[in-house]
Amino acid sequence: MKNLKYIIFSLAVCLASCEDIADLQKDPGAITRPSADLIFAGILLTSYDSPWSLDQRHNQFMTQNEAYYEGQPYGWTTGTYENIYTALRNVNQMEIEAEKMGDLGAQYKTMAKFFKAYFYSRATEMFGDIPMTEAMKGVSDQNFKPKYDSQKDIYIQVLKWLDEANAELPALIEKRVTIPNDFIYNGDLSKWQKLVNSYRLRTLISLSKRADDTPELNVKQQFATILSDPAKYPLILTNADNFQVIYNTFNTYPLWPSNGVVVKNDKRNTLAATYVNIAKSTKDPRLMVVALPAEALAKNTDVFARYGGGKTGDLQSTLLDQSSAGLLSMINFDFWETSAAGVPAIQLGAPEVNFVIAEAINRGWVPGNAADFYQKGIEESMKFYNIGAAAVTSFIAANPYPASAAQGLNKILEQKYMSFFENSGKQAFYDNRRTGVPAFDIGQSNANNNQIPVRWAYPTSEYTTNEVNLKAAIQAQFSGADTQNDTMWLIR
Template sequence: MKKVFKLFLLLPLWGLGGCQDFEVIEKDPNRAVNAPASLVFNGVLNDMYNNVNGGSAWGDKARWNQFYCSNYNYYSTNEYTWTTTDFSFFTLKNVIKMEEEAKRAGLPDQNPYSALGKFFRAYFYEDMTKRVGDVPLNDALKGLEMTTPKYDSQKAVYVQILKWLDASNDDLTALIAKGDRNLAGDIYLGNDLRKWQKVVNAFKLRVLVSLSKQDSDGELQVKQRFAEMLSNATKFPVMTGMADNLQYIFNNINKYPRNPSNFGFNATRENMAKTYVDLLVARRDPRIFAVAEPAEAKLKAGLKATDFEAYVGASSGEDLADMSTKALNGEYSFQKRSRYYANDVGEALFIVGYPEMCFNLAEGINRGWATGDAAEWYRRGIAASMSHYGITEATALNTYLDGTLVKYAGNNATGLNQILTQKYIAFFQNSGLEAFYNNRRTGIPTFLVGVGTGNSSRIPKRWQYPNSERTTNADNYKAAITAQFAGKDDTNDVMWILK
């Protein structure tokens, strides 16, 4: 009886285990498989900041924009020795998950998360394609169904980006009209769909202007789309001031990259760059007093802190050892330490900013894409940028606007140069690599090169594809670089958007 009793106990246990579904057993009960759409949305928003920042404010991107230089080799150099970049498919998977969770929670097909999901697709795909060229799109994000996605041409990607942006704008119009308030988790715009719609359209203007070399393409319809936006403000509302900026606000936890705790590490190991400083000095631009300190050697020579000639930047192409010596000798201006090391909050980091939008509108009008007042948008962009530094006094602003190098020369090549120069100045320490991308597209302003910038004194045009593409998607990767760059994956090759 004893043995029979033991067998009786074992049989039910064996039978119970054999009936369980393996998919149930393999799930980790301690890991969540669902999350509120608002939580996933919040994560995507933080990825936007990390994408733009990545050291953008006083980091690698700001050096590549030639706003400042490193004079201390231990931390960094000023070289453009780029190799591979990353793709944003992890974030895009979260965008899909955000949309799925919104539907799972009972929201209709047209909801704030799906509307903004289209914008996020456009935003992250635009970032990827302008880094490398062709990227996987139609076959991408299909999981195990498609593990080796083919690449879509850069033109096809931009066609889709513009479709997403128009669809996002249309969805937001409908949601706003019916008073939809189902958005939560917004760290940027307080869940305000009206502000998000303005951001979508400001970003669309960025995309259109970035396509200036392809403005005659019949499928992209750059000129027509730009003109439509200007002629129909009701359908395409845009930003009206700095309060509409898509921007990251730092705090005592997520600290501004320059703050009291790292003062000793880099306050004097970084100095201002000549490319940026010389533009301000030549234009008698008061922003120089807000962002930089006078060079000590100039003060010792008798100049005052209020003299523009007291501000000196180093060429990004200068030999790093020479730059370090000169910086120690007080020959170069440092960042204004009383501004950038005063506290942990610092200043807002623009992701998509109102000043840039103004200059994009001015540029398109200058190029003849639409009728409008380029001079007015140009002035608005300058005034908005000035206000970011607390420069709002009307007389000082008007004096600056009437300056020889600043007063708008009209819708001609000189006027376009002025617009692009002021856009570059307004990009100082914000908007990621937009200053670089605008220079790459237009050559304005002239970036300085030399032994300090490496790459045989050339500014590269792109990044190489992620290493993962070589190992997990080799055939499609090879086909893409063959179609674009004669089989090379070189940082100096010219992608379609620049031809």
Template sequence: MKKYILSILIISLLASCSDYQTLEKNPNLPTSVPSSIILRDVLSKMNDGAWNTMMRNNQFYCSNYNYYDNNEYNWGNASLQFTTLKNVVKMEEEAKNSGAKELNPYSALGKFLRAYYYTNMTLRVGDLPVKDALQGLTIDKPKYDTQKEVFVQILKWLEDSNNDLAQLITTGDRTLDGDIYYGNDLRKWQKSVNSLRLRVLIHLSKRTDDTDLKVKADFANVLGNPTKYPLMSDLSESLQYVWSTNNKYPRNPDNLGNNATRENMAKTYIDLLKNFKDPRLFVVAEPAEAQLAKGLKATDFDAYVGASSGEDLADMSSKAGLGQYSFQSRKRYYSSYTGENTFVISYPEMCFNIAEAINQGWATGNAQDWYEKGVKASMSFYGIADATAYLAQTSVKYAGNNATGLTQILNQKYLAFFQNSGYEAYYNWRRTGVPTFLVGPGTANGTKIPLRYLYPSSESSTNLENLTTSIARQFGGSDNINASMWLIK
């Protein structure tokens, strides 16, 4: 009898545990998230925006009102995107949990997203954990891989992503949802994958002698095999963020009173446009009121004046108040909530990257043709249909595969980066010195443009030993914003 009662009690306890486990589950809280929702979030974070600190550091515009901001380069700790990368891993897991095969659109894009975010992060700081990263509780103090190893892995991800997408397009599952850029079109994604690869290889231009990376051969291989490595064919295939009334363009009717006259155009950018008699100037900027008062017209290039990013902020503010500097075009940038699309990876950039590679002898082809395609595409973005006369000018006409021609390519790429592509304009300056960035008391940091960000403070508190080893290896033990990383030495 006692044994019977004990058995009943055990069964009851087990049932209670089972009931408790069932009751413990909150039906109002999801236990999983569809991969499409995660993809949408991860893709949206690729957009670095416009009219922000990045664009001031690119020397496209200046702040003349220190209540809101300044033009200093006193950089601190980088904001890295490991949380976003963890979401990429989760996206891939959820796709498989919902029945997807090992090879599926989410896994193919996952490799591209790893490459994209790791590229952005390593360009900011240098070495990063890769092999030990994103392991959850398995490895909570990941070792740092060298920047070279990071780029080797980035290029492998891009190769694998291209191959996976090609297989899915031909014979596999094309089911994708949550794509805010290409409407779930894998063919367009494949072109972006390969366009990013060209960007990465261009970033490695100082490492063309590295026998492991094989930068020149890799670039030539991609460019010479359009069937295997399709590339963007026109401006419409750019990876670009489209703003909406729910997610407003950074400059819009709501902040006209706050920003319009408290930001003026930067001399680095404006002077290039003026020197080339570039019609884009009339689209993006307003003439300086003081120049109009002298009798100049809005159609005169000399009516537009940019301020040096290195100018003392108080002086800049005073001059802006006197109408001596050009403001951003209020008609273009404050008339609506949707503004202009913001490129993440653009067709013009791809054209200039190809032109640069051919100019440098990495690949065969017509550098002038790619250079002109890039210029025309950028002009088209601003509604300028005919660039024939512009390209015929002595200062703009391609000078050939020489140093002058290279500078022309780099200057035009800089102009095409205006208010898009995050820090790409700065990275290209850091790599080449083109165009000349202006410095002075307003830029601070001892009138130097920094070469990197510091590692996040969270790494010092959670992974100090590995971080210290990496900093010693790279920079002689000092986490310094003016130190040169492996990529640019």
């Protein structure tokens, strides 16, 4: 009896205080069931591209002249899905959590449609065909080898998601629904609606080569529908609505030094000739804001002749010699590094949207005056750099919209390129890939057989985890080849 009492007492103590070792190994601070708003914030953190990156050197805005660092060789072969599909899994989880919230989760379900469109389009414009319809079925259906969807089908779905998101947002806006943890638009869904439609225009113009041969996309009709009803389809037409990242003392600007001491001299990173030469030939006042005169050229009477850009195709040793001799322009540190907040990083802005509309009018997709939107695109870009109104007027007068349609298109694309300086990720590269404007420099540094690549080969991990579906996709698109020089359907 005494032993039985001891056993019962020991059990009681154990039940009260003993824990399973698996429970003890759990991190008590870990978030295992994040709410939709926390997931949304995480998605935002993966949704933007930083300035001053290798992408921007491949856009031919800057050159890296020191051989210790990677230059601008265009030597990439394969790419990675990792960040994009991680973001898409988060979008999928946000939808799941939003569904549990009932009506209170409606805004997250709508935003999920935008972000699915956003991330799938980012993946397909890099690689070509990608997994989409089966991509998120690994956990739910135990399908870890998703089929690849054609690029055409992906864009049909992307445009559908964007249209649906726009249709759902007005009711949420009317109810004054907001989104906590939104560090882009501070929860203002009316600004998100402008982004949704502006992103749809970006997507449609990226399909310009398919506008006449793919009726399922209705590229021209969709574009015209959006422009014909600005109340239903509001757009980002002024900088106040830009989709941009504002840096601060916690999320510090990429150029800001860790010790807070700005050294206003960096001859390793100088402006590229592709950008500088356009600015000099058009006498663009933005050049004097973004860059410093080259030391050896600073005494020229023509202020624009004081600036020099390095050819992207030159060897890094050549560029370093030129920079050391004071022939190349560095960035204007007083503009770009005034504080840890630096300068906002635009992801999709008003200049781009105005130029996209101007291009669509020029191509005959929609009625209107392309010159008006061309001019508005220039004005919004120059406002971003705080260029005075008189200087803007003088620049537009000296660089009017040409009467010739072909010359007009070239001018639109050239000015759109100039507005992309150190923002909007790979968009300048994608526009060049689609249109050839501006002409990109190719030289001795090119590591791709004197070619600018047009895509990324599929991730090597796909060959071990999803080989059958991957090879079927490669065969369907490129007759079995998978290189950075194979032309995808989007730009064929």
